[in-house]
Amino acid sequence: MKDCTRKYSYFAYLEGTLTDSEREAFELHLLDCERCRENLIQIQNFLDNIEKHKALKASPYTFTNVMGRIEQNRRAEIRYRKWQPAIIGLVGVVAILTGILLGNYFFKNTAQLTSYLNLNETYHEVIELSLLDNN
Ligand SMILES: [Zn+2]
Known part of the structure; x- marks a missing residue:
């Protein structure tokens, strides 16, 4: 050899x-190179064995199992897609309600503060008036 x-x-x-040119050159080379022909046959056998092994490992049970899982995922996705607008709507409603409640809370506080300040002002006026009356 x-x-x-x-x-x-x-x-x-x-x-x-x-x-194409690489393949043609290689095939020409194979015609008078025993070593490359043998290498090629060995690699071909090696690849065939891998394929056989793969086929053996994927037993009907595994195959069914995997296909079942794929189907499950697909169904879950369809379910999610079906409910997606409802979920987005619900999140929107919750956000709006939260906004209203927060706004209300701060408005109430502001209203309380305003009434407190007004009261204070009135109180001061009353004191001032009473002081003026006394004089
Ligand atoms: Zn060769």
């Missing part, structure tokens, strides 16, 4: 991601 120093991406070739 002669020593091959050319570097080809066997994976790229097997996945078909080489350009």
Whole structure:
């Protein structure tokens, strides 16, 4: 077996991601390079084994389980989408009510403060008047 120093991406070739000219050059090279042919066969076998392994691991139970979960997520999303306007509306109503209550609270405080100040003023006037009366 002669020593091959050319570097080809066997994976790229097997996945078909080489350009046409790269692929043609590689195939020409394969014709008289036993080492690359053997490498290619080994990598092909390796990839086939991975595929077989994947197929074995995805048992019908796992498959059903995964598909069930995907379906569940899809349904949850549909449910959320269905209720989304209602949820947004509810949040809006709560925000408006909070605003009204807060506004009311501060308005009341302001009203109390104003009436207190008015009362104070009246009180002062009364005192002043009584002082003036005494004189
Ligand atoms: Zn070679």
